[in-house]
Amino acid sequence: MRIRPLLLTALLASLTVPGSAQDAAEPTRVLSPKAAQRLMTNKGLTLQWIDWNTRGTAVVQHEGDVWTLRGAQAEAGGPGRLFLDGTITEIGADYFTFKGRIAITDTPDRGRTCDRxxxxxxxxTQKRRYYRLREFEWCDDLTDYIDIHF
Structure with missing residues (x-):
């Protein structure tokens, strides 16, 4: 049986592979419009190893019902870097979930690499003016405080 190339392309495009980019395109569940606005207008991000006072950027965008987060912080005059990139899957009154990549390099020590x-x-938590990553010791047993300020 011979399948036409256009039909085969359409059939393959309709398949969803778990863990693929198509999964990441699921609509973001916005349970609190006020919190979504707060997240959209954030005032940057920090990793304590790099700098508490000089914030990096955290860009939250949405195209239709899919919200994304892309952020970075760089150590002034040094090699330390923080990078976030992915999709926000849910926004609640005091939390959000994020499906994507977090990478920390060369901080607090040169040669340290955490990428997951x-x-x-x-x-x-505790009426703070930022969202804090709740997975504290996800890499090599050091506690990484990643905060997105508002």
Whole structure:
């Protein structure tokens, strides 16, 4: 049986492979429009090893119902770097979940590399003015405080 190339292309495009980019395009569940606005207008991000006072950028965008987060912080005059890139899967009143990549390099020590793609959880606790990553010791048993400020 011979399948026409156009039909085969359409058939393959309709398949969803677990863990693929198509999964990441699922609509973001916005349970709190107020929190979504707060996240969209954030005031940057920090990793304590790099700098508490000089924030990096955290860009939250949405195209239709899919919200994304892309952020970075760089150590002034040094090699330390933080990078986030992925899709926000849910936004609640005091938390959000993020499916994507977080990478930390050369901080607090040169040569340290932490790079993982998974579902992450950020939350506001103790009436703080930032969301903090709740997976504290996800790499080599050091506690990494990644905060997105508002």
């Amino acid at each position: 793609t998974k579902t992450w959880h950020f939350a506001i």
